[in-house]
Amino acid sequence: MSIIESLKWRYATKKFDPNKVLTEEKLHTLKQAFNLTATSFGLQTISLLIVKDADLRSQLLEAAYNQRQIVDASHLLVFCVNKTIKEDDVDDLFDKVSQLRKTPETILEPYRNNLKSIMENMSLEEQQEWSIRQVYIAIGNLMTVCAVERIDSCPMEGFDRARFDEILKLDEKHLKSTLLLPVGYRAEDDMFSSFKKVRKELKHSIIEM
Numbered sequence: 001m002s003i004i005e006s007l008k009w010r011y012a013t014k015k016f017d018p019n020k021v022l023t024e025e026k027l028h029t030l031k032q033a034f035n036l037t038a039t040s041f042g043l044q045t046i047s048l049l050i051v052k053d054a055d056l057r058s059q060l061l062e063a064a065y066n067q068r069q070i071v072d073a074s075h076l077l078v079f080c081v082n083k084t085i086k087e088d089d090v091d092d093l094f095d096k097v098s099q100l101r102k103t104p105e106t107i108l109e110p111y112r113n114n115l116k117s118i119m120e121n122m123s124l125e126e127q128q129e130w131s132i133r134q135v136y137i138a139i140g141n142l143m144t145v146c147a148v149e150r151i152d153s154c155p156m157e158g159f160d161r162a163r164f165d166e167i168l169k170l171d172e173k174h175l176k177s178t179l180l181l182p183v184g185y186r187a188e189d190d191m192f193s194s195f196k197k198v199r200k201e202l203k204h205s206i207i208e209m
Contacts, residue, residue: 001096003148005143006144006147006148007147008197009142009147009150010011010032010143010146010147010152011192011193011195011197012153012154012155012192013069013073013128013152013153013154013186013190013192013193014069014070014192015068015072015185015186015187015189015190015192016068016069016072016073016074016152016182016184016185016186016187016190017072017074017168017184017185017187017188018071018073019023020129020184021074021184021189022074022151022183026149027050027075029145029149030077030142030146030149030151030183031048031050032144033141033142034048034138034141034142037134037136037137037142038136038137038141039138040130040133041093041115041135043089043090043093043115043196044092044093044134045081045082045085045089045127045130045131046074046079046080046081046082046131046133046134046138046148046178047079047080047081047082047140047175048077048078048079048080048172049077049078049079049080049168049170049175049177050075050076050077050078051075051076051077051081051168052074052075052076052144054071056167056168057070057076058071058075059167060164060167060168062163063160063163063164063167064156064158064159064160064164064180065158065159065160067156067158067159067177068072069154069156069182070180070182072182072184072187073152073182073183073184074183074184074185075113075182075183075184076180076181076182076183077142077180077181077182077183078164078168078177078179078180079135079138079139079178079179079181080126080170080173080175080176080177080178081122081128081131081132081134081135081169081172081175081176081178082127082175083128083174083175083176084124084127084129084130084174085119085122085127085131086119087119087120089118089119090112090115090116090119091112093115093117094108094111094112097193097204099146106191111182130139132178135178135179136146136179139155139179139181142156142181143181146163147182151183151184151185152183152184153181153182153183154181154182155179155180155181156179156180156181156182157179157180159177159180161176161178163176164177165177173208
């Protein structure tokens with residue numbers, strides 16, 4: 001099936017079948033897709049938390065305003081950002097570039113120092129907001145991959161982030177939750193799966209110059 005047909009098939013799944021679980025192969029595809037997502041400078045200041053444990057997800061349900069997708073989906077993906085961006089994060093990136101591409105440090109050094117300077121000149125809030133924008137790229141990428149792989153998903157912004165961070169002990173991981181993406185397979189009686197997509201005509205959403 002074409003990519004366009006896959007995107008037409010996709011919808012924000014309101015009701016998952018709790019008896020259908022992603023295979024390890026499908027889950028691994030999503031892990032790889034997240035890790036291959038484009039990020040600014042390739043710095044990857046975002047992380048993906050995969051929650052399968054049913055008891056843990058039950059604890060999260062109230063903090064997600066009792067949206068059943070949290071517990072009924074096969075897995076809950078929690079997109080997180082680093083609480084801070086440190087010099088070590090920049091060094092880790094350029095050390096990997098040096099190792100994998102054999103790029104001399106004489107070439108890398110000005111880029112390394114420039115990126116450190118950019119991050120140092122950002123406030124904590126600006127760093128986190130910068131990382132959050134990378135999360136939106138990642139979730140869009142994963143939603144497309146899910147559509148191609150015939151995995152249902154439902155992007156969510158509506159949840160108590162502070163409570164999620166507390167339950168998942170994200171502070172210990174130096175992370176903050178940003179977005180949620182339950183993934184799995186739609187229930188046969190989810191009426192939303194048969195709804196026609198409502199979109200603008202191309203001539204009203206695309207501008208060609």
